[in-house]
Structure formats: structure tokens, C-alpha cells
Amino acid sequence: MTGTNWIGLYTLTQREVGRFFTVYRQTVLPGLISSALYILIFGFTLEKRISEIDGVPYTLFILPGLIMMNTLTNASSNTSSSMLQMKLLQQLPDILTAPLSSLEICLAYIIGGTVRGVVNGILVMLLGVLLIDMPIEQPLATIGFIFLVSWSFASMGLLLGQLADTWDQLAMMQNFFLTPLSFLGGIFYSISMLPDWAQKLSLANPIYYMINGIRYTILGVYDSPPWHSAIMAILMTILFTVAAILVMKSGKKIKQ
Amino acid sequence: MTSPAIHISDLHKSYEDTVALKGVNLTIQDGEFYGLLGPNGAGKTTTIHILTGLVLKNSGVTEIYGKDTVKDFRFTRSQIGIAHQELPIDWFFPIEKLLYFHAGYYGISKHKAKPRVEELLERLGLKDKRTSRLRQLSGGMKRRYQLAKSLVHDPKIIILDEPTAGVDVELRHELWDYLRELHKNGKTILLTTHYIEEAELLCERVGIIDRGQIIKEGSPKDLTKELGKAGINIHMTGWCEELNKALSSFSFTYDDNRLHVTVKEPEADMAKIIQILSHHHCHILNVSVEKSSLEDVFLHLTGKGIN
Numbered sequence: 001m002t003g004t005n006w007i008g009l010y011t012l013t014q015r016e017v018g019r020f021f022t023v024y025r026q027t028v029l030p031g032l033i034s035s036a037l038y039i040l041i042f043g044f045t046l047e048k049r050i051s052e053i054d055g056v057p058y059t060l061f062i063l064p065g066l067i068m069m070n071t072l073t074n075a076s077s078n079t080s081s082s083m084l085q086m087k088l089l090q091q092l093p094d095i096l097t098a099p100l101s102s103l104e105i106c107l108a109y110i111i112g113g114t115v116r117g118v119v120n121g122i123l124v125m126l127l128g129v130l131l132i133d134m135p136i137e138q139p140l141a142t143i144g145f146i147f148l149v150s151w152s153f154a155s156m157g158l159l160l161g162q163l164a165d166t167w168d169q170l171a172m173m174q175n176f177f178l179t180p181l182s183f184l185g186g187i188f189y190s191i192s193m194l195p196d197w198a199q200k201l202s203l204a205n206p207i208y209y210m211i212n213g214i215r216y217t218i219l220g221v222y223d224s225p226p227w228h229s230a231i232m233a234i235l236m237t238i239l240f241t242v243a244a245i246l247v248m249k250s251g252k253k254i255k256q
Numbered sequence: 257m258t259s260p261a262i263h264i265s266d267l268h269k270s271y272e273d274t275v276a277l278k279g280v281n282l283t284i285q286d287g288e289f290y291g292l293l294g295p296n297g298a299g300k301t302t303t304i305h306i307l308t309g310l311v312l313k314n315s316g317v318t319e320i321y322g323k324d325t326v327k328d329f330r331f332t333r334s335q336i337g338i339a340h341q342e343l344p345i346d347w348f349f350p351i352e353k354l355l356y357f358h359a360g361y362y363g364i365s366k367h368k369a370k371p372r373v374e375e376l377l378e379r380l381g382l383k384d385k386r387t388s389r390l391r392q393l394s395g396g397m398k399r400r401y402q403l404a405k406s407l408v409h410d411p412k413i414i415i416l417d418e419p420t421a422g423v424d425v426e427l428r429h430e431l432w433d434y435l436r437e438l439h440k441n442g443k444t445i446l447l448t449t450h451y452i453e454e455a456e457l458l459c460e461r462v463g464i465i466d467r468g469q470i471i472k473e474g475s476p477k478d479l480t481k482e483l484g485k486a487g488i489n490i491h492m493t494g495w496c497e498e499l500n501k502a503l504s505s506f507s508f509t510y511d512d513n514r515l516h517v518t519v520k521e522p523e524a525d526m527a528k529i530i531q532i533l534s535h536h537h538c539h540i541l542n543v544s545v546e547k548s549s550l551e552d553v554f555l556h557l558t559g560k561g562i563n
């Protein structure tokens with residue numbers, strides 16, 4: 001074997017995708033249920049107080065944010081938990097002793113996480129279409145953006161999974177960074193509703209750009225120019241993918 | 257001349273403050289059955305983990321069939337099948353599927369792997385468990401799976417890190433038979449074990465590793481001959497002073513009608529000793545032989561037991 005190990009890459013990808021589908025009750029259904037609850041509770045109750053934002057009904061306005069939150073949390077948790085689980089359950093040596101390069105291993109994990117992110121994002125999107133007849137202005141751009149963000153956060157999750165030693169560390173990342181940044185990224189509001197200082201602070205939150213981008217592709221409304229979101233998503237994708245591959249190549253926290 | 261299956265030269269490895277390997281040199285020829293013996297922390301697992309890419313070396317040469325294990329990792333790793341000491345846990349897939357996955361990692365498609373997977377499930381008694389998850393298997397069954405997994409890509413070199421640790425006697429013998437069969441079929445086997453009996457029975461050559469260095473190598477027979485402590489115990493009457501001279505070519509002690517002669521090869525020397533005693537009209541009541549073992553050699557070299 002000399003060139004790329006395509007069968008190895010395909011197999012590991014298949015394993016990663018199969019892994020989350022076998023436990024779909026933990027990996028797919030919760031996102032759908034919580035999104036439905038957000039739509040019903042937040043949307044319908046708050047819609048009486050906030051009827052429209054940027055000319056869009058409130059329930060519709062929050063849906064792109066919910067799609068993005070599901071996409072990025074699922075993509076990142078798939079790779080991070082799978083990597084840490086493999087480390088802790090002694091499964092990782094099987095991968096590391098196989099003729100797979102660091103790039104192939106990373107790609108397989110990232111594709112697995114991306115598939116989960118895309119599946120979850122699209123399912124919430126379909127839920128929006130079914131429940132509140134959500135229109136989608138640019139379907140292809142929406143799917144493309146979900147894909148890009150999934151890839152980016154799957155890479156980030158892989159990086160975290162490689163560096164983490166315990167579940168506690170992973171949970172800390174999720175609870176103290178990802179979830180707060182998602183909520184502060186404008187899922188439930190437009191940043192134009194915030195005071196000046198808070199608007200400026202929001203611009204430092206990368207998840208804000210993800211929500212802004214998908215809101216534009218679905219509803220056609222935005223707080224920042226959509227190309228800012230596209231550039232941020234591309235930059236994050238490159239940054240986290242390269243970082244995950246380099247860490248894998250270095251063997252840090254994986255090889256002794 | 258063909259390259260050896262495994263070649264390690266001047267291998268060094270440190271973990272922070274701990275020096276694990278201090279210049280390990282090891283060459284294993286193609287088709288050889290080699291045992292690496294050493295107490296806990298001697299460097300056995302570190303050595304094999306460096307060969308398979310799980311541990312990064314500090315310096316030294318590690319080659320598989322003449323190819324560097326880092327630069328030519330695709331080639332070298334595809335030649336090796338490793339059964340790790342730690343038993344893995346997988347919650348998601350049945351063991352049959354896991355074997356197909358493992359073959360896939362080595363570039364073997366499901367279609368091509370099928371006959372091999374079927375053969376291994378049958379041969380290792382896992383056929384009825386093919387749909388079971390690893391967590392549902394007993395320790396012995398997990399060991400069988402571990403071995404099946406290491407063989408699924410039909411490697412030329414099999415590395416077994418404590419393959420019979422924690423298994424019952426029956427399964428241990430079953431696994432030994434299978435390892436003999438694999439060796440007979442031309443596989444190169446590198447075995448690390450705590451069971452000296454295992455190494456004595458299976459290995460053509462053993463290396464004793466201690467504090468990060470291989471301190472002695474040889475066939476179990478040669479090592480026990482060279483460094484073992486075999487002896488003959490003779491319960492007898494009729495001892496006379498002339499026997500001190502007659503037995504002077506041997507190292508012996510005599511006390512309370514019991515003669516103990518330290519010899520390298522009891523079988524070869526016994527007749528000679530008995531002849532001398534008979535010649536001096538001694539009456540032999542009982543003869544017993546103390547066989548030298550690899551354990552004695554191990555103790556002699558390392559000053560401690562393997563466990």
C-alpha cells in the first residue's frame with residue numbers, strides 16, 4: 001500500500017456515520033424535539049410581544065438560529081465525543097496502528113461530524129417548513145452554508161476531542177463556550193436591538209456570523225453583510241481543519 | 257540477503273522524567289517465533305508500540321522488512337497485526353462488523369475480507385457471537401476477538417502483547433495451539449508475556465528485557481543451559497572419602513545422606529554420576545532431577561521475578 005488508503009478512509013467514515021445513526025435517539029431526535037419546543041414555546045409566546053424583527057415574524061426569525069445551533073452543536077459533539085470515547089475505551093490504537101495517515105483519520109472523523117451536522121440542520125429546517133411553513137429564499141446556499149459550518153465545527157470538535165483527557169473537559173467547552181456563544185449569537189434577537197457596546201461585542205462572537213449567514217440564505221435578512229459570514233465560515237473551516245490535522249500528526253495527547 | 261522481519265537498533269525513548277528504553281537492539285528474522293520477556297515497566301510494550309506507531313521514539317532505527325516504520329508507515333503497518341494487551345470496548349457495533357471495519361482500515365474491501373472474516377470467526381469459536389457487542393462477551397471471548405482482529409488483514413508479522421493474560425488454562429492451551437499453527441504457516445510472531453512457560457513452550461528465541469535494554473537473547477534451551485541451575489538430588493548411603501575426588505569434576509554438596517550435584521544438563525550427567533556412585537559401592541535410594549527453567553535464567557539476569 002503506497003498511495004491514499006481510500007478504502008480505509010471510507011471505512012472509518014462509514015464507522016463514524018454509522019456510530020451516530022445507531023444511537024439516533026441520542027444524536028438526531030433530541031435536536032428535533034428541542035427545536036420544536038423552542039418554536040412552540042419561545043416563538044408562539046414571544047410572538048405576542050415581539051411581532052416582527054426586520055419585517056419577519058418572530059417565530060420565523062428564530063428558526064435559522066435554531067438550525068445553526070443544532071448544526072454546530074451536533075457536528076462538534078460528534079467528533080469530540082467519538083475521539084474521546086475512542087481514547088478512553090482503548091479503540092484508538094486500532095486506528096493509529098492501521099496504515100491510515102493523520103490526514104485520512106482526520107477527514108474520516110470530520111466527514112462523520114459534518115454528516116451529523118448537516119442531517120440535524122436539514123431536519124430542523126424541514127421541521128420549520130412543516131410546522132410554520134418557513135420559506136427558504138436560497139435553498140442551495142442554505143445547504144451549502146450548513147455544510148460549511150458543519151465541517152468547521154466538526155473540525156473544532158475533533159481538535160477538542162484530541163486535546164481533552166476527560167468528559168468533564170469536553171462538557172466544559174460545550175457548557176461554558178458553545179452554548180452561551182450560540183445564545184449570544186443572535187438566535188432569538190437581532191443584534192440591532194442591543195445597545196452599542198453589546199453590538200460591538202457580538203461582532204467578536206464567531207457563532208453570530210454563522211447565524212447571520214444562514215438567516216440571510218433562508219429569510220434574506222441580515223445584521224452584518226452576508227459575505228462577512230461566508231468569510232468567517234471559510235476561515236474557521238480552514239483554521240480548525242488544519243489545526244486538527246496538525247495535532248493528529250504531532251500525536252499530542254494521542255501518541256506518547 | 258532478505259531484510260529481517262523486524263529490526264530495531266539503538267532505540268531510545270523517554271516519557272518526561274522516565275527513561276523507558278535505553279538503546280534497544282533487536283532483530284527478528286522472517287518466520288521466527290520470538291518472545292520478549294521482562295518485568296513490568298521493562299520496556300516491552302513501549303518497544304512494540306513504537307514499532308506499530310502508537311508511541312513516538314526519541315531516536316533509533318525501527319524497520320519492518322527493511323522499511324522505516326515512520327517514513328514507510330503504510331507498508332510497515334500493513335505487514336503487522338497487533339493484539340493489544342488492553343481489551344477494547346465498543347458499544348455500537350457487533351463483532352462481525354468490527355472485523356470488517358478493521359479489514360477496511362487496512363485497505364481491504366468488505367467483499368475481499370468476507371472469506372477471511374468467516375474463517376477467523378469459525379477458527380476462533382466466535383461464529384455464534386458474530387452479532388454480539390463486545391461488552392456482551394466474556395474476557396476469554398474478547399481475547400479471541402482481539403486475536404481475530406489482529407489477523408483479519410492476513411499480516412506477515414503478528415505482535416501479541418500478553419495474549420493470554422487473564423484467560424483460563426483451557427483457552428490458553430487452545431490459543432497456544434493456534435499460535436503454533438500460525439507459526440507453522442510461516443508467520444513471524446513477536447510475543448510479550450508474563451508467563452515464562454508460554455515463552456519456553458512457544459518461542460524459538462527469547463529476549464530478556466530489563467530497565468529498557470535487552471540484556472540477553474537466545475533460544476530457551478540455550479539460555480537455560482547457559483544460565484540455569486539444574487541439579488540432581490540423590491538420596492544414598494555408603495558415602496566414602498574417595499568420592500570427593502571421583503566427583504571433583506562436578507560441583508556438589510553432600511549432607512545427611514543426600515548428594516546434590518549442580519549440572520547444566522541433568523540427563524547427560526546423570527548416568528556418569530550414578531556410574532561413579534555404583535563403582536564406589538554406594539546404595540542409591542532415590543534420584544530426582546531439578547530441571548533448569550527460563551524462570552531461573554530470568555531471576556539470574558534481572559535479580560527479580562517476572563511478575
